[in-house]
Amino acid sequence: MLFESSRVKLRKMTKEDTELYHKWRNEIEVMYSTNPSLDVYPMEATKEFVDHVILGSHSGKSYIMVEKGNEIPIGIVSLINIDYKNRNAECIIDIGEKEYWGKGYGSEGLRLLLDYVFYEMNLHRVYLKVFSFNDRAVRLYNKIGFQQEGSSRQSLFRDGEWHDIIHMGLLQKEYFKKQVKDE
Template sequence: MLFESSKITFRKMTAEDAELYNGWRNDLEVMHTTNPYLDIYPLEETRSFVQQVILGSPSSKSYIVMDKETGTPIGITSLINIDLKNRNAECIIDIGNRAYWGQGYGKETLRLLLDYAFLEMNLHRVSLRVFSFNDKAVKLYEKLGFQHEGISRQCLFRGGAWHDIIHMGLLQEEYLAESRQ
């Protein structure tokens, strides 16, 4: 099936997911490595964000990642800034349920999203941004074939220090060659 693997399934995000997303969005440990704006968000603000930004954008697709065995929601993944003319998009992944960290769910989520992006949507390129201190994510993206494309120097202030944002990209032909090995 298109939106499932051995461990996870995707389901389209809905407005009813705002409360679940609000819990992840307000978990500072979860957001430390993914959100440049650490803050506490009231539920109404998250509902508005989900409705307008996540669901209201014609250039994005967002999915709740579910543990296939238990049906537990474990995170969110999205393709944003989808440009069908030039066949490009940016991907985002957040494993919001900390009980699922370090068990390969991020890798499986990203593989499923990339399969969809490259094999179903026929995108040419998928990009992402990652904080320079998030070594585990950088290594994961490199394993999946993402190439370093640039750096936004010292544009994130976190933990009393300046950090870079690394820009990475993966081409369809690279992904297909990698998945055949």
């Protein structure tokens, strides 16, 4: 199955996932490395965000990552700003359950999403943004084949310091070439 790896499967996000997403969205340690604002959101704001931005968007798709052994939802992978004409999209990944950090689940979930993006949707390019201090994520993206395309210098303030936001992209042909090389 396209949406399954050895330990992870992806399923489409539904309205029933709102409470879980709300928990992850308000966990400062989870959002520290992915959300520029670090705001705490009331449940009503999360419901509105899920209804209108996640589920109601024509230019986005979101999937809950589920750990197959225990059927536990552990995170979310999303495509946003899908541009069908130019075959581009932005991807986002958040592992909401901290006990699954650093164990390869993010890599598996992201590869499942990229397989879908490049093999099924036939997109030409996927891009993302990553905070420069998030070394683990930068290493993961480089390993998968993303290349740095630029940065927004000193555009994020965390812990009394300015940090860059790194812009990375991956082309379909690069992903296919890397897949063949890794086999």
